[in-house]
Amino acid sequence: MNATAAVAAAVVPAAGRGERLGPGAPKALRELGGVPLLVHAVRALARSRAVGLVVVAAPADGVAEVVGLLDSHGLDGKDVRVVAGGATRQESVRLGLAAIPAEVEIVLVHDAARPLVPVEVVDAVAAAVRAGAEAVVPAVPLADTVKRVEPNPGAPEPVLDTPDRATLRAVQTPQGFRRGTLAEVHAKALTEEAGGGLPPVTDDAGLVERFGGRVVVVPGHEEAFKVTRPLDLVLAEAVLARRRASDAY
Numbered sequence: 001m002n003a004t005a006a007v008a009a010a011v012v013p014a015a016g017r018g019e020r021l022g023p024g025a026p027k028a029l030r031e032l033g034g035v036p037l038l039v040h041a042v043r044a045l046a047r048s049r050a051v052g053l054v055v056v057a058a059p060a061d062g063v064a065e066v067v068g069l070l071d072s073h074g075l076d077g078k079d080v081r082v083v084a085g086g087a088t089r090q091e092s093v094r095l096g097l098a099a100i101p102a103e104v105e106i107v108l109v110h111d112a113a114r115p116l117v118p119v120e121v122v123d124a125v126a127a128a129v130r131a132g133a134e135a136v137v138p139a140v141p142l143a144d145t146v147k148r149v150e151p152n153p154g155a156p157e158p159v160l161d162t163p164d165r166a167t168l169r170a171v172q173t174p175q176g177f178r179r180g181t182l183a184e185v186h187a188k189a190l191t192e193e194a195g196g197g198l199p200p201v202t203d204d205a206g207l208v209e210r211f212g213g214r215v216v217v218v219p220g221h222e223e224a225f226k227v228t229r230p231l232d233l234v235l236a237e238a239v240l241a242r243r244r245a246s247d248a249y
């Protein structure tokens, strides 16, 4: 393995609209502590010595804006590139992955919407791939009990069953992969989709599972939560304020 191969590249899907966050700019460009979520997320990756390159999949009509934004914020001298994202998260990841040089062997995929992931999580995921896992996800135990229902929006929904909470994990990003594994499952999913196959997945490890690969979990972190709804932004502001008060963040 040469030096380039040992260093991971990261893909950051950032092309979503952020519908659940409510009206406003695309979610990745919404601000947290005066800095766009995307910039926080890219900085969080760039802080890791395991990451040498970050490829951002931006909203297709916002590539120039995102390039300007990233240029105007210091990013620890890491190589950051921007490509146009797609209509689904899965497509955005595939387009980002295609922009990673062939010699890179470890790829992390990290949501722009997880601005506060601690560098320890990034390092742990990359280390687990380096140690031989083909797919690694950070995850945390669930606080709530979960029930499976028959979806029936607007009416009481019948409960089917209650999975044992001790066996459940809420998964986060960055998820880490052998590059060959990730490229292969994305290519297979594309072929399948063209034949009217299964719907896109909401995380990349899900694709590895779909095609029979082995995925392992490492500990995630409560601060790696995804900004999805307005309350998440309130929580993120509080976490950031606490960090800024306690260290030179």
Ligand code: CTP
Pocket: 012, 013, 014, 015, 016, 017, 018, 019, 020, 021, 027, 028, 057, 085, 086, 087, 088, 089, 090, 092, 093, 111, 112, 113, 114, 226, 227, 228
């Ligand atoms: N994403 C993407 N391309 C898409 C859709 C989503 O790159 N076509 C990215 C988002 O920008 C986000 C990550 O995937 O960083 C996780 O998706 P999610 O939290 O669902 O974000 P949005 O799709 O933007 O939000 P919503 O589903 O509420 O519209």
Ligand code: MG
Pocket: 016
């Ligand atoms: Mg979405």
